[in-house]
Amino acid sequence: MACIQKTLRGLGVLRQLPRESTVNQTYCRYASSYKYLQVDLDKKTKVAHLTLARKPANSLNCDMMKEIAMATNELDQDRDCKGIIINSCVPNIFSAGLDLTELYQAKELFFQDFWRSLQAMFSTIYGTKVVTMAAIEGHAPAAGCIIALATDYRVMSEGKFNIGLNESMLGIPMNFWVKDAFIATCGQREGERALQLGQMFIPSTALQIGLVDEVVPQELTLPTVQKHMKQWVKVPGGARGLTKSLIRQQAMDNLKAKADEDLLIMTRHMLSQPIQNTIGAYLENMTKKSKR
Numbered sequence: 573m574a575c576i577q578k579t580l581r582g583l584g585v586l587r588q589l590p591r592e593s594t595v596n597q598t599y600c601r602y603a604s605s606y607k608y609l610q611v612d613l614d615k616k617t618k619v620a621h622l623t624l625a626r627k628p629a630n631s632l633n634c635d636m637m638k639e640i641a642m643a644t645n646e647l648d649q650d651r652d653c654k655g656i657i658i659n660s661c662v663p664n665i666f667s668a669g670l671d672l673t674e675l676y677q678a679k680e681l682f683f684q685d686f687w688r689s690l691q692a693m694f695s696t697i698y699g700t701k702v703v704t705m706a707a708i709e710g711h712a713p714a715a716g717c718i719i720a721l722a723t724d725y726r727v728m729s730e731g732k733f734n735i736g737l738n739e740s741m742l743g744i745p746m747n748f749w750v751k752d753a754f755i756a757t758c759g760q761r762e763g764e765r766a767l768q769l770g771q772m773f774i775p776s777t778a779l780q781i782g783l784v785d786e787v788v789p790q791e792l793t794l795p796t797v798q799k800h801m802k803q804w805v806k807v808p809g810g811a812r813g814l815t816k817s818l819i820r821q822q823a824m825d826n827l828k829a830k831a832d833e834d835l836l837i838m839t840r841h842m843l844s845q846p847i848q849n850t851i852g853a854y855l856e857n858m859t860k861k862s863k864r
């Protein structure tokens with residue numbers, strides 16, 4: 573975990589985090605400092621629920637990504653926490669991805685903070701030693717999919733939902749750590765196809781390509797994740813955690829070593845006029861759609 577904290581500090585995201593939860597009860601809430609999350613730790617089961625709570629679509633603004641990194645880091649350090657379930661309180665939407673309103677016409681300094689927060693959110697979830705699982709009860713495009721990809725196990729709801737990395741379709745070129753996470757999960761061939769095409773998948777196809785581990789009726793999504801979590805946290809934490817680090821350390825090291833380069837490249841792309849025009853047009857379409 574020292575490694576995650578170092579990365580977060582390096583990325584300028586880690587501020588003063590409370591070392592321990594303030595309430596010493598069986599069911600403990602870390603709520604006080606979070607605006608866009610609900611974080612509950614059940615000290616009996618040692619499982620936390622980190623619920624994305626930014627209506628209307630859980631689009632990830634800069635502050636929300638910082639909160640997710642901080643909450644994950646806080647839980648990682650809590651001896652009473654062995655597992656984190658990430659879910660959403662917005663019906664039918666896990667997360668709509670990056671907040672396009674913050675990306676549109678962003679100033680360079682703000683964008684840098686934004687992108688570092690995205691890097692930190694991913695690396696904190698990806699690098700935590702505790703078990704992480706995603707209950708995807710709705711759409712999970714782009715950065716919504718990235719949150720899910722960073723976890724250890726993903727259960728998605730049946731229904732007319734989409735998950736995937738549609739960046740190419742938005743004119744946004746893929747970057748290395750998202751590509752690596754996708755390929756580590758779905759394989760080289762699927763990566764070549766899905767990432768170039770910016771493909772989004774319905775739940776059954778996401779299951780076929782290994783992007784999610786299970787698809788179940790919506791009302792069973794969270795209970796299914798809770799059931800798996802119960803099993804995973806029974807495995808001796810030291811051995812499991814070290815095994816997880818062993819598997820993920822190379823990717824973590826790469827991200828740390830090349831975070832500045834990633835930021836430079838993405839700043840150039842994301843603030844370029846063609847991508848800004850695409851984001852502007854996309855936002856206009858979304859506004860028109862919601863007025864209908």
Ligand SMILES: CC/C=C\CC/C=C/CC(=O)SCCNC(=O)CCNC(=O)[C@H](O)C(C)(C)COP(=O)(O)OP(=O)(O)OC[C@H]1O[C@@H](n2cnc3c(N)ncnc32)[C@H](O)[C@@H]1OP(=O)(O)O
Pocket residue numbers: 628629631665667668669670671672673711713714715716718738739742744745746747750858859861862
């Ligand atoms: C580049 C390197 C690789 C990866 C690094 C990470 C990069 C990631 C890039 C991104 O994440 S870009 C964002 C991509 N996201 C999307 O393309 C999804 C856009 N949204 C949708 O497709 C839909 O909103 C939905 C399928 C998620 C939900 O559909 P529906 O239930 O019909 O809701 P609405 O479309 O009416 O949306 C409700 C509400 O939320 C606003 N909204 C939705 N998505 C975003 C967003 N990404 N940013 C900001 N705001 C968003 C939408 O405008 C509506 O707002 P109202 O005020 O009109 O209610």
